[in-house]
Amino acid sequence: MxxxxxxxxxxxxxxxxxxxxxxxxxxxxxxxxxxxxxxxxxxxxxxxxxxxxxxxxxxxxxxxxxxxxxxxxxxxxxxxxxxxxxxxxxxxxIHSLDNEQVFEIADNQNSAFRANQVEQKSKVQVLNDALRLLSVDDARIITLFYQAEQSLEEIGRIIGVDPNTAKVKLHRARQRLKEKMEKHFSEEVKDMVG
CATH class of the missing domain: 1.10.1740.10 (RNA polymerase sigma factor, region 2, helix turn helix motif)
Structure with missing residues (x-):
C-alpha cells in the first residue's frame, strides 16, 4: 500500500x-x-x-x-x-544449468544453507530458462504479472489491450509456460515437486 x-x-x-x-x-x-x-x-x-x-x-x-x-x-x-x-x-x-561449475560449487559446499541457496537458484534458473522458450509477448505478460506485480489493468495499458484481453493472454501464456516446463524441464520439475 x-x-x-x-x-x-x-x-x-x-x-x-x-x-x-x-x-x-x-x-x-x-x-x-x-x-x-x-x-x-x-x-x-x-x-x-x-x-x-x-x-x-x-x-x-x-x-x-x-x-x-x-x-x-x-x-x-x-x-x-x-x-x-x-x-x-x-x-x-546466458548461463545454463548444464554448466558443470554450478554443480561443482554445490558439491563443494558442506552446509545445508548453501545447498538450499543453490536449489533456490536452480528453481529460478529453470523458470527463467523456460520463460526464454516462450514468445516475447508471453514472457513479458508473465513477468509483468508475477515479477513486476502489475495488475491486469496496468498490463493492459502496457501492452495496449483491455484488462479482460490481458487476463486471457496471461492465462494462455501460463498454459504455454506449463507446457514448456513439462516438455523441456520435466526432470527438474519432478525434483522441485518431489
Whole structure:
C-alpha cells in the first residue's frame, strides 16, 4: 500500500524545482525496476547498473510524463528499452544449468544453507530458462504479472489491450509456460515437486 504523496504530486514538485522529492519515487519503485531488470539479465550487478540508468533517464525525461497512465507504466517502458539497449551493448552470455561449475560449487559446499541457496537458484534458473522458450509477448505478460506485480489493468495499458484481453493472454501464456516446463524441464520439475 502506497503511503505519502501520490506519484503525480511528487512529479509536480520535482518539476517545480524540488529535486530532492525524486528520491521518494526512487524508493517507491526501486524494487519494481530491479525486478524487471533482473528478468533481462541474471547478473545482479548488471541489473543494479540498469536500474540506476533507468532512474537517471526517468529523471531527465520527467517533463515528458503526461500523466495519461500510471507512473509505473511509463517507467516500465523506460526499463524495458534500457534493458534491451544494455544487453545489445554488452552481448551478455546466458548461463545454463548444464554448466558443470554450478554443480561443482554445490558439491563443494558442506552446509545445508548453501545447498538450499543453490536449489533456490536452480528453481529460478529453470523458470527463467523456460520463460526464454516462450514468445516475447508471453514472457513479458508473465513477468509483468508475477515479477513486476502489475495488475491486469496496468498490463493492459502496457501492452495496449483491455484488462479482460490481458487476463486471457496471461492465462494462455501460463498454459504455454506449463507446457514448456513439462516438455523441456520435466526432470527438474519432478525434483522441485518431489
Amino acid at each position: 502506497q503511503t505519502g504523496p501520490g506519484d503525480n504530486e511528487i512529479i509536480h514538485k520535482v518539476l517545480q524545482g524540488e529535486q530532492a522529492q525524486y528520491a521518494l519515487l526512487v524508493n517507491r519503485y526501486q524494487n519494481f525496476v530491479f525486478t524487471i531488470a533482473l528478468r533481462y539479465t541474471p547478473n545482479r550487478e548488471d541489473a543494479e547498473e540498469i536500474a540506476q540508468d533507468v532512474f537517471v533517464k526517468a529523471y531527465r525525461s520527467l517533463a515528458d510524463f503526461r500523466g495519461e497512465s500510471k507512473f509505473s507504466t511509463w517507467l516500465y517502458t523506460i526499463v524495458t528499452t534500457t534493458c534491451i539497449t544494455f544487453l545489445r551493448k554488452k552481448k551478455i552470455p
